Amino acid sequence: MSEKNETGISRRDFVIKGSVATAGLAAASVLGPASFAIGGQARVKVGILLPYTGTYAKLGTNIRDAMKLRFAEAGNKLGGREIEFVDIDSEAKPAKAQQLTDKLIRKENVDFLVGPVHSVVGMAMVKMARGKGPITVIPNAGADQLTGVLCAPNVFRTSFSSYQMGFPGGPAVLEDGHKRVVLMYWNYGFGKQVAAAFKKSFLPAGGTIVKEIPTPFPKVDFQAYLTELAALKPDAVYTFYAGGGAVKFVKDFAAAGLKKSIKLYGAGFLTEGLGAAQGDAAEGVRTILHYADTLDNPANHRFRKAFRDATGARADVYAVQGYDAGELILRGMNAVKGDTGARAEMIRAMESAEIDSPRGRLRFSQSHNPIHDIYLREVVNGENRVVRVAARDQDDPATGCSNA
Numbered sequence: 001m002s003e004k005n006e007t008g009i010s011r012r013d014f015v016i017k018g019s020v021a022t023a024g025l026a027a028a029s030v031l032g033p034a035s036f037a038i039g040g041q042a043r044v045k046v047g048i049l050l051p052y053t054g055t056y057a058k059l060g061t062n063i064r065d066a067m068k069l070r071f072a073e074a075g076n077k078l079g080g081r082e083i084e085f086v087d088i089d090s091e092a093k094p095a096k097a098q099q100l101t102d103k104l105i106r107k108e109n110v111d112f113l114v115g116p117v118h119s120v121v122g123m124a125m126v127k128m129a130r131g132k133g134p135i136t137v138i139p140n141a142g143a144d145q146l147t148g149v150l151c152a153p154n155v156f157r158t159s160f161s162s163y164q165m166g167f168p169g170g171p172a173v174l175e176d177g178h179k180r181v182v183l184m185y186w187n188y189g190f191g192k193q194v195a196a197a198f199k200k201s202f203l204p205a206g207g208t209i210v211k212e213i214p215t216p217f218p219k220v221d222f223q224a225y226l227t228e229l230a231a232l233k234p235d236a237v238y239t240f241y242a243g244g245g246a247v248k249f250v251k252d253f254a255a256a257g258l259k260k261s262i263k264l265y266g267a268g269f270l271t272e273g274l275g276a277a278q279g280d281a282a283e284g285v286r287t288i289l290h291y292a293d294t295l296d297n298p299a300n301h302r303f304r305k306a307f308r309d310a311t312g313a314r315a316d317v318y319a320v321q322g323y324d325a326g327e328l329i330l331r332g333m334n335a336v337k338g339d340t341g342a343r344a345e346m347i348r349a350m351e352s353a354e355i356d357s358p359r360g361r362l363r364f365s366q367s368h369n370p371i372h373d374i375y376l377r378e379v380v381n382g383e384n385r386v387v388r389v390a391a392r393d394q395d396d397p398a399t400g401c402s403n404a
Contacts, residue, residue, distance in 0.1 A: 043084040044333070044340065047110030047134065049100055049125060051092040055218050055244040056117045058273065060090070062313070063139045063322035067114065069310050070326030078330060079338025090116045097124035110134050111340050112329055117318075119143035119162075119190040126150050135332065135346065139325040140318060144193050147369035149400030153347050156368040158324040160290055161396040162190050165267035166197030168374040168391035169238055169288045170205060173265055176286070178235035180208050184225065185240040187214035194240045194267050210234045220248040226256045237262055242269035247277045254281035268377065268384070273316030275382040282379040290370070290394075291317040291359040292377045292386045300358040320358045327355055367398035 048067075050060030064087065076083055086108045088100050097120070104110050105128060113129050113136040116122050122141030129136045130152035138146055138157040142165060147157050173181060183198065185191030191214065199209060210232050213225050229237060241249045246269060253264055264270075268289025271282050293304075293316070303323060307315040328350055335349030336342040355362040363371050374391040377384040 041081045041338065043082045044078045044112070044338070045084050045086060045108060045110040046078075046112045046114060046329070047104035047108055048085060048087045049090045049097075049104060049113065049115030049121070050087075050139075051117050052089040054092050056092045056242070059117045059140060059243060059318045060092075062273070062316060062319040063114075063117070063325070065311050065313075066307060066315070066319035066322035067139070067326040069307060070323050070330065072310070073306070074330055079333035079336060081333075081338040086110055090118070090121050092116070092118040092121060094118065094120040094124060097121040098128065101125045101128045105129060105133055112137065114139060114325055114329075116141055119146075120188065122146050123150070123189075126152075126155055130155050135329075135343070135350075137325045137328055139321040142190050142193075144396070144399065147365075147367040147396065147401060148398050151367045151398065151401035151403050153368075153403060154343075156328060156350060156364065158328055158362070158370060159321045161369055162193030163197040163396050164290070164370075164374060164394050165240070165269075165288060166194040166199075167201045168376075168394055169198045169265065169267070170200070170202030170207060172286075172288060172376045172390045173202065173236055173238060174205055174207055176236075176263070178263055179206065180210050180235045182210050182229055182232055182234045182237045183212045183239075184229070184237055185214055186217040186245065188217045191217070191240045195238075198238055218245060220245045222249055222252045223256075226252060226258065229262065230256065230258060234262060236265055239264070239266035239270055241266065242272075246270045247274050250274075250278045250285060251281045259284065268317065271377075271379050271384055273314070273318065275379070275384075278379075279382075282382075284379060286376060286378045286387065287384065288374055288376060288390055289317060289384075290372045290374050291320050292375050292384045294383055294385045295358065295360065295375075297358070297360060299356050303358040315358070317359075324355055324357050324359075324362060327357075328353060331355075365395055365398060366403050367396065367401040368403065369396045369398060371395050 052060050113134045117140045119141045126146055136155045140159045142160050142162045144162050183195045185195050264285045266287050268287040270287050271285050304315045331353045332346040332350040336346045351364050360373050371393050373389050374394045376387045376390040378387050
């Protein structure tokens with residue numbers, strides 16, 4: 001699965017006071033200790049493309065802060081080398097994705113690329129980075145293609161795929177006794193893929209989709225759609241909304257008086273990290289996700305305390321994904337002792353990593369997509385509490401991926 005060592009890509013890491021450490025280049029291919037014979041080592045450049053404004057601003061901030069927390073816990077070094085961050089606000093705007101990614105890759109010449117949140121931004125980013133670009137870690141965007149047809153040896157994801165947010169939802173809703181379901185989602189790639197994956201498990205098991213109601217992204221005027229939902233009278237509604245849109249949807253759903261007659265489900269972003277903003281409106285909402293605030297494992301307890309101490313904020317799934325992105329980069333850099341030229345060896349270390357994550361055990365498929373447990377959660381007293389494990393070691397089909 002690993003690609004060949006590409007000696008031209010990150011050799012500048014061994015540029016020491018303007019000259020190239022030739023001995024280091026030779027050592028890199030056999031994974032010996034990197035030779036930095038003259039002077040100090042160049043810093044490792046980590047490029048970050050995340051949203052800090054707009055509807056996904058909090059998501060981007062938590063991802064970045066948690067990744068930096070993991071680096072800080074490791075002494076702010078990667079394989080023994082100091083870190084330089086190049087941090088850009090993606091604004092979650094697809095129109096700017098190519099320009100901003102190009103800036104990080106070509107102008108800044110980063111060694112690692114971390115981002116984004118928005119799936120469409122992710123598509124543009126990965127198309128430019130895959131292959132000979134920097135080793136890329138996706139800490140949120142869930143478009144199936146990112147580890148499907150666009151997969152590459154140098155592209156990893158520490159979050160989820162759309163499939164993993166929809167497919168486990170079908171059996172979970174049926175197990176709760178709901179057979180007639182309406183699908184509502186933001187009408188862009190990720191929302192449509194979540195809905196498609198839900199149907200793949202829900203329909204063959206005996207469920208009925210009463211209607212699909214896609215709504216324009218990122219608009220949050222849901223009233224007309226909720227009026228239609230009330231008239232359809234399904235058992236339940238399965239949704240995808242996130243960030244500010246999720247806050248508005250959950251509050252509007254409750255205000256419309258639908259909580260008593262229609263059970264509200266969704267991909268976990270519907271309530272994740274939004275307890276304070278949604279308040280009582282979210283009580284009883286059930287969601288599917290690979291993380292919950294209340295997961296009772298030592299790694300989660302340690303992480304939540306450390307994140308609060310470092311940032312003053314409560315951890316959420318976005319923070320977990322950023323934290324695990326930092327851990328994955330650390331695994332790779334430690335394996336090659338900071339030699340970013342030992343690219344093939346670094347990739348092998350990353351793809352074989354098994355991480356004791358706050359979410360539980362995290363490992364990676366051949367497509368470099370996470371394999372992890374998916375939980376059914378319910379909001380109780382403002383917390384996302386685990387009801388049960390909806391799917392153990394949930395993988396992704398990785399349709400079209402050529403990694404082998």
